[in-house]
Amino acid sequence: MTIALTVNGRRHELEVQPNELLLNLLRDRLQLTGTKYGCGLGECGACTVLLDGRPILSCQTLAVSVAGRSITTIEGVAGEAGGQHPLQEAFLEEGAVQCGYCTPGMILSAKALLDRNPDPSTDDIRHALRGNFCRCTGYVGILAAVKAAARKMRSAPAH
Amino acid sequence: MPNTRLIPARFTYHRPGRLQEALELLARLPAPRVLAGGTDLLIQIKTGECQPEALVQVLDIQELAAFTVAAGAAGLTVGAAVPLYRLEEEKLLAARYTALHEAVRALASVQIRTMATLGGNLCNASPSADTSGPLIVLGAEAEIAGLSGGKVALRRVGMAKFFTGPGATVLQPGELLVALRLPEPPAASGSAFLKLGRVTLDMAKVSASAYLEREGGRLRAVRLAVGGAAPTPVRALAVEKALSGAAFSPSAVQKAVARVQESISPIDDVRSTAEYRRLMAPVVLRDAILTAWRRAGGEVKE
Numbered sequence: 001m002t003i004a005l006t007v008n009g010r011r012h013e014l015e016v017q018p019n020e021l022l023l024n025l026l027r028d029r030l031q032l033t034g035t036k037y038g039c040g041l042g043e044c045g046a047c048t049v050l051l052d053g054r055p056i057l058s059c060q061t062l063a064v065s066v067a068g069r070s071i072t073t074i075e076g077v078a079g080e081a082g083g084q085h086p087l088q089e090a091f092l093e094e095g096a097v098q099c100g101y102c103t104p105g106m107i108l109s110a111k112a113l114l115d116r117n118p119d120p121s122t123d124d125i126r127h128a129l130r131g132n133f134c135r136c137t138g139y140v141g142i143l144a145a146v147k148a149a150a151r152k153m154r155s156a157p158a159h
Numbered sequence: 160m161p162n163t164r165l166i167p168a169r170f171t172y173h174r175p176g177r178l179q180e181a182l183e184l185l186a187r188l189p190a191p192r193v194l195a196g197g198t199d200l201l202i203q204i205k206t207g208e209c210q211p212e213a214l215v216q217v218l219d220i221q222e223l224a225a226f227t228v229a230a231g232a233a234g235l236t237v238g239a240a241v242p243l244y245r246l247e248e249e250k251l252l253a254a255r256y257t258a259l260h261e262a263v264r265a266l267a268s269v270q271i272r273t274m275a276t277l278g279g280n281l282c283n284a285s286p287s288a289d290t291s292g293p294l295i296v297l298g299a300e301a302e303i304a305g306l307s308g309g310k311v312a313l314r315r316v317g318m319a320k321f322f323t324g325p326g327a328t329v330l331q332p333g334e335l336l337v338a339l340r341l342p343e344p345p346a347a348s349g350s351a352f353l354k355l356g357r358v359t360l361d362m363a364k365v366s367a368s369a370y371l372e373r374e375g376g377r378l379r380a381v382r383l384a385v386g387g388a389a390p391t392p393v394r395a396l397a398v399e400k401a402l403s404g405a406a407f408s409p410s411a412v413q414k415a416v417a418r419v420q421e422s423i424s425p426i427d428d429v430r431s432t433a434e435y436r437r438l439m440a441p442v443v444l445r446d447a448i449l450t451a452w453r454r455a456g457g458e459v460k461e
Binding site for chain 1: 162163164165166167168169170171172174194197198201202205214216218244267268269270271273274359360
């Protein structure tokens with residue numbers, strides 16, 4: 001089946017099989033390898049991407065089912081200008097990254113939160129990131145980074 | 160463990176836009192399965208637990224996408240294919256159908272709630288599905304569509320009768336859950352949902368849902384359900400009977416909830432033990448009743 005979808009602002013027309021997962025379309029065919037395969041069972045959140053601005057699990061999504069929709073991956077968060085999204089800067093500054101495997105999903109879930117709620121409480125952040133597991137950092141740095149990014153984005157709302 | 164990175168199984172994919180078309184596909188295709196958000200079904204396909212030859216995705220059908228919270232007595236209609244995040248974000252739901260709102264908010268993760276639908280959570284029919292108990296106690300009815308003489312025929316089933324076993328419902332092959340309809344709760348009523356899990360992302364070890372109506376210091380109608388402690392979500396009928404019409408007091412509630420044991424038959428599984436579930440079912444049920452009472456405007460004191 002042929003589907004059209006927009007990934008990070010670019011439109012693609014692709015021939016897909018009904019059993020093809022969005023995760024593999026992104027990684028293997030569009031070479032967007034920032035999206036990670038973790039558990040494959042909807043537990044860990046490493047494969048999180050945004051579908052029309054909301055976080056979904058790309059390992060649990062048939063590519064054919066998102067025809068016509070808009071996907072954002074970690075490669076697309078900084079926008080056309082390049083550089084880094086305030087969340088990416090904050091994750092580096094706060095030491096919220098160790099092995100880095102969970103980081104793309106973590107940042108996308110956090111972006112979806114901050115795009116809707118520019119001033120989240122700690123509870124709001126924990127609720128929003130509940131589906132993203134990190135096995136290295138202990139989450140403290142991640143919470144600090146999301147708060148720091150929220151402050152940055154409120155003072156310079158470019159993103 | 161299977162390789163969960165991809166789906167080796169082959170199937171055809173169909174995305175009907177109309178209810179009639181969906182029912183015709185389900186009647187005509189070999190080994191079809193209804194696909195909504197896919198958060199349960201795609202895992203079952205990955206693990207080989209389910210081997211459909213055709214998937215019929217029902218997200219575009221108007222009747223299944225309906226979501227109306229009426230201001231008057233018309234109550235609440237939630238189409239089976241409405242994603243859970245929309246229920247989470249609806250403020251009127253939090254105010255009037257509190258137990259359902261709490262259950263949705265407690266369910267899995269943001270990603271899952273973005274994808275998963277109310278109908279999917281119900282049709283998958285896990286004994287501990289979070290939304291089942293609140294729908295039972297809030298008096299929801301399931302609207303089910305099938306084909307009769309080539310035409311769409313609708314029937315309604317009360318939620319308490321919807322589940323027939325683990326993974327099993329009253330839906331016949333070829334039938335489709337269309338919507339859930341809930342009556343408007345009266346003034347001086349309240350509801351609550353509580354669950355115990357290892358971490359918040361997990362499915363419940365045991366859960367309790369309570370709905371009650373208050374008349375001064377007395378309880379009028381009381382409906383209670385327990386999840387994760389029997390092959391299906393169950394009403395705690397003996398506890399309901401003990402409390403309906405009774406004067407409210409925490410000690411009366413404490414005494415009554417012991418009778419939840421008459422309604423449950425828990426087992427040991429990966430999430431918990433039968434013993435723990437037996438011990439905790441009355442505790443979560445009590446706490447749900449006390450919370451619902453406060454929400455109905457009552458005070459909790461001896």
